[in-house]
Amino acid sequence: MAATGAGSERDGERAKARILDSAEELFYARGVQAVGMDAVRSAAGVSLKRLYQLFPAKERLVEEFLRRRDHAWRDALVRYADARPTPRARLLAVFDWLYQWFAEPDFRGCVFINCFGELGGTSQPVAKAARDHKEAVRAYLGELTTATGVAAPQQLASQLALLAEGAITTAALSGSADSAREGRVAAEVLLNAAGVREQGAAHCND
Amino acid sequence: MAATGAGSERDGERAKARILDSAEELFYARGVQAVGMDAVRSAAGVSLKRLYQLFPAKERLVEEFLRRRDHAWRDALVRYADARPTPRARLLAVFDWLYQWFAEPDFRGCVFINCFGELGGTSQPVAKAARDHKEAVRAYLGELTTATGVAAPQQLASQLALLAEGAITTAALSGSADSAREGRVAAEVLLNAAGVREQGAAHCND
DNA sequence: AGCGGAAGAGAACGAGCGTTCTCCGATCTG
């Protein structure tokens, strides 16, 4: 029983991952309400019984899928941006990373915004998950702007967050990745105006 | 029969308006799929038969509601912004108008983004309606930036559109209208950098 | 007054959903 228990646990983790993978793909492509639990079941290749053992209700599945997506999304962003040498380069790299994301063939906007629009008015957990995600992204931008040594880093971070947010929804609706380029150009203007120089800290901060 | 016909037509127009009013309120607050035709029916105070006479299917109701909302939304924006004396003031007034909108008690983001997230992956008409709306807004911003006489008005308009777009979704998710203020400050920086002066056309355009 | 036709109220229908239950084969224990 101990051996089978451990095996089941491992299998459970792998099944959970497969289920979340399928849920992510389906919910993102078609919306949450348009995808039945049966579609998730058959895409993940598990039985309905097992699906409900691992996720007792659809809302739980949605919550866990959003939480996992949040971590994966921000991890990928941070990994990409933190590879750049300076805070300024890291901030601009955010828009390069967005560009790559927008160019993916199945890109359909931010899943948190999509889910918020669909369920935010009804489901408190979904609304909170979306809010938490956006706040975490903004906090990361705040870290980067603070590292530039600029005078008002939080205000600058908010403005850059607006550009990134706008680029995401614009790319989703237009079907073009251009908004990431436009956002990057605008971000450079804002960074220059705030006194963030190309290399290191501010030179002419008087 | 002619008299009753005219009366019915007038009644039909008024019933249609009432139905679209109710649909707008309900779809915006709860999402499209979460609101049944019966809820629209009872909110509008018409019979199901009449509802289906005027809108043969739910998708038609959604399309007409989005089209009407697009016109009303842009009309209100243009009326507000065009009251300002200069192109620069008109561009900045966009963010003032957004601030007022965000502060409305039942504000829940852009209905086109919400509907796109919910139905854009499934319904082509909804996706097109959302795209058309955003393009029309961007075109209006393009008119305003062109009127400033700046060198690259379309690029500036795109950047301002990103700010406005980002402000909308940020306000929806955070529940705060602050993003409109942040967007306005960023817009001023972009306008200054593009050479849009406080009064009239460019002074130092050589 | 009597009749025809339109309109309202809501029952009805078929489909699809989330969730549970039943059956059945496989696997492990003594």
Added chain:
DNA sequence: CAGATCGGAGAACGCTCGTTCTCTTCCGCT
């Protein structure tokens, strides 16, 4: 090898939805 326990496949249940149908009422006309 016998019996029990577990998990898979999918039928079943209760509900809701979009849409249609039925029945009744009411209005205008001759």
